Amino acid sequence: MPRLSEVIAELDALWPPERAEQWDAVGTVCGDPDAEVSRVLFAVDPVREVAAEAIALGADLVVTHHPLYLRGTTTxxxxxxxxxxxxxxxKHDIALHVAHTNADTADPGVSDALAGALDLRVTGPLVPENNLGRICELDHPETLAEFAARAAKRLPATAQGIRVAGDPDMVLRRVAVSGGSGDSLFDAVRAAGVDAFLTADLRHHPVSEATQHSPLGLVDAAHWATEWPWCEQAAAQLDTISDRHGWDLRVHVSKTVTDPWSAHVGPADAFPGSAPSAPSEPTSPGAPN
Structure with missing residues (x-):
């Protein structure tokens, strides 16, 4: 079995810590560099539910996308x-390692995983300077309503669901995607000339201004849901590394839904005039239930 330091070295090669934003807090939070690692759990959030899952699984290492102490701490x-x-x-000899903005800008990174989950063809980065976000093409034109339905079907289900701004009947051919909070990227999205932008955490004023500025379609999914596909991508990358080294690591992806929103009360259908539809189970392969 490899030592923790050996596994971390490979993870740092995938997501170099020096590529993280200056404000970010990435790297190893806790763990003995000389401890042996046989089982790894990937998750979006380093919360108590994920720690409990790691214990039940017998994991030696948890790798999360979000930092535990983003703003630092004194205790x-x-x-x-x-x-x-x-x-x-x-207490349970489990290490914690974080790959955040250094995973956002990696190649492949968080937005590649999001595009893959949506079955989109990536043509390039949305922001070439830091490799952030992705510009994608659809295999065939579809309406904004159909694209939103694709996102609802292929991303893990959350209480928020999928929100849409724009004409539901507008036809899309090229879209941009960015995992996590993306309303700071509207200038790059407009410059890319895409028909729609899928991201998370869209706020009222930026969305209002964006829709007034151009007929851009906006699709807002839950932050956690847009980043969860990275866990599957990252787990597959570590599996490949394990096979190359003969480590025989057992790599798992957490299906614990750690999106903080627990309920949504509102119309049964996002598009006015449509018949209400019964809720359905998520159908994306491997998606959390």
Missing amino acids: VAASHFKGRVVHTLI
């Missing part, structure tokens, strides 16, 4: 929920 006391996560992991 890891277990009286706070973040400190409790650290105590729980250390």
Whole structure:
């Protein structure tokens, strides 16, 4: 079995920490570099539910996309929920490693995984300077309503569901995608000349201004749902590394839904005039239930 330091070296090669934004907090949060690793769990959020899942699984390493201490801290006391996560992991000899903005700008990165989950053909980065986001082509034209339905079907289900801004009947041929919060990228999206943009955490004023500025279609999915496909991509990358080294690692992807929203109350259908539809189970392969 490899040591933690050997596994981390390979993860840092996939997502170099120096490519992270200056404000970010990536890398190893806890763990003994000399400890052996046999089982790894990938997840979006380093929360208590994921720590419990790692214990039940017998994992030696948890790799998350979101940092545990993004803004720093002066204590890891277990009286706070973040400190409790650290105590729980250390008590059970489980290491925690974070790949955040360095995974966003990797090739392949978070937006490649999102495009793959949506079965889109990537043609290039949305922001070439830092390799952020992806410009994609559809295999055949479809309406904004159909594209939103594709996202609802292929991304993990959340309480938020999928929100849409724009004419549901507009025809799309090229779209941009960006995992996580994306309303800071509207200038790049407009410059790319795409028909629609799928991302997360879209706010009222930026969306209002964007729709007034041009007939751009906007599709807003839950932050967690747009980044969860990266976990599957990252797990497959580590599997390949394990096979190359003969490590025989057992690599898992958490299906625990850690999106913080728990319920949504509103119309049964997002598009006015449509007949209400019964809720359905998520159908994307491997998606959390």
